Amino acid sequence: MAKPIGPTPELEGEDAIAVLKKMREPPTKEEIEYAKKIKSQRNVPF
Numbered sequence: 001m002a003k004p005i006g007p008t009p010e011l012e013g014e015d016a017i018a019v020l021k022k023m024r025e026p027p028t029k030e031e032i033e034y035a036k037k038i039k040s041q042r043n044v045p046f
Contacts, residue, residue, distance in 0.1 A: 011019055027035070
């Protein structure tokens, strides 16, 4: 039987600010290539 997944901790302070800043940055070439690789390996036609 699978174990239940616990709740994700909330981010506060500097950690929250760092995540928000990262979300605003455009993806790097490496991140784009990685996303393409993952998408090509999926069996779901999207």
